[in-house]
Amino acid sequence: MAAGDELLPAGENLGEAFRSEEYWNSFFVKRGDKPFEWYSSWPFLRPLLRAALGAAEGAPQPYTTRLLVVGCGNSDLSAQLYDDGFENVTNVDFSKVCIADMLRKNLRLRPRMKWLVMDATAMKFDAASFDAVLDKGALDALMGEEGEEGERQGAALLAECARCAAGGVVAVVSLLQDHVLRLLLRTFRAGWALSIEQVPASPDMFTSPLQPFLVLARAAASAAATHPPVQLRTLPGVGVNAAQARDVRRLVESENAARGGGPVSSPPPPPPPPRPPAASPPLTGKMVEVFPPHNACAEVLAVGI
Numbered sequence: 645m646a647a648g649d650e651l652l653p654a655g656e657n658l659g660e661a662f663r664s665e666e667y668w669n670s671f672f673v674k675r676g677d678k679p680f681e682w683y684s685s686w687p688f689l690r691p692l693l694r695a696a697l698g699a700a701e702g703a704p705q706p707y708t709t710r711l712l713v714v715g716c717g718n719s720d721l722s723a724q725l726y727d728d729g730f731e732n733v734t735n736v737d738f739s740k741v742c743i744a745d746m747l748r749k750n751l752r753l754r755p756r757m758k759w760l761v762m763d764a765t766a767m768k769f770d771a772a773s774f775d776a777v778l779d780k781g782a783l784d785a786l787m788g789e790e791g792e793e794g795e796r797q798g799a800a801l802l803a804e805c806a807r808c809a810a811g812g813v814v815a816v817v818s819l820l821q822d823h824v825l826r827l828l829l830r831t832f833r834a835g836w837a838l839s840i841e842q843v844p845a846s847p848d849m850f851t852s853p854l855q856p857f858l859v860l861a862r863a864a865a866s867a868a869a870t871h872p873p874v875q876l877r878t879l880p881g882v883g884v885n886a887a888q889a890r891d892v893r894r895l896v897e898s899e900n901a902a903r904g905g906g907p908v909s910s911p912p913p914p915p916p917p918p919r920p921p922a923a924s925p926p927l928t929g930k931m932v933e934v935f936p937p938h939n940a941c942a943e944v945l946a947v948g949i
């Protein structure tokens with residue numbers, strides 16, 4: 645058995661398990677205090693997220709951005725955002741175990757950060773309560789496999805993100821399986837400007853054929869700008885995710901054709917990602933902690949062992 649197998653659901657109903665509160669509660673009990681970062685890590689996400697959330701270098705801190713993180717899990721990302729100046733962060737997850745752990749870990753160190761047990765597909769916030777909503781991995785968990793129930797819950801999650809961030813920004817970090825990307829493209833068609841960019845691979849994901857992408861939906865400034873072409877940037881790389889990059893491009897091209905024939909345009913390249921600090925804790929090295937698509941958990945987890 646590969647390290648970490650015990651954390652993943654056994655049997656056929658993988659998709660169902662990843663949508664169940666019971667599964668996640670037991671996942672966080674088994675995982676204990678150790679953060680589980682589903683994809684990527686702070687040095688790679690930081691430049692993209694800071695740009696997405698509108699934090700200019702040198703701007704006075706703490707930033708005023710009201711940020712909601714959905715399906716926060718026990719990832720370090722919210723704490724890293726907080727320590728980087730985004731103190732107005734609200735986190736939700738439907739796992740009581742996870743939220744209790746995160747409250748215990750962060751209450752004293754990061755007193756302004758809020759942690760709430762809440763179903764992210766039916767949130768109790770007023771519309772436009774946040775300037776930005778961030779998801780890393782929750783949409784992929786709800787839509788791990790293609791199917792009606794995943795589609796329904798994924799659509800509910802995105803509708804809630806869009807409602808809570810009305811007039812603002814929705815940022816989703818996802819492995820962009822085809823059915824997930826199709827839902828994102830549909831949801832953020834009217835009234836949103838959409839850009840998609842590949843996140844540079846962190847060491848835990850060098851060999852993964854599915855790399856994370858940041859999908860950024862910004863509320864359009866005017867009703868006239870309802871269907872701007874989707875911007876896409878994939879990274880030249882060693883080709884480990886060549887098939888994924890080709891699929892993403894194909895779907896974006898057909899979306900842009902439907903939006904009126906706009907080309908797939910690319911935003912200017914970002915600054916090169918910083919090297920991870922030497923002291924940053926390596927992910928176990930035994931386990932490639934990626935969200936396993938298509939029932940391939942054992943296979944994916946075995947990579948790198």
Ligand SMILES: C[S@@+](CC[C@H](N)C(=O)[O-])C[C@H]1O[C@@H](n2cnc3c(N)ncnc32)[C@H](O)[C@@H]1O
Pocket residue numbers: 662663668680681682683714715716717718719736737738739742762763764765779780781782785786935
């Ligand atoms: C793949 S993990 C991602 C965790 C974390 N965001 C990260 O990047 O490491 C999915 C998370 O979404 C949470 N989740 C799944 N469905 C949810 C729902 N309907 N409402 C709230 N949280 C949910 C799970 O409890 C889990 O913490």
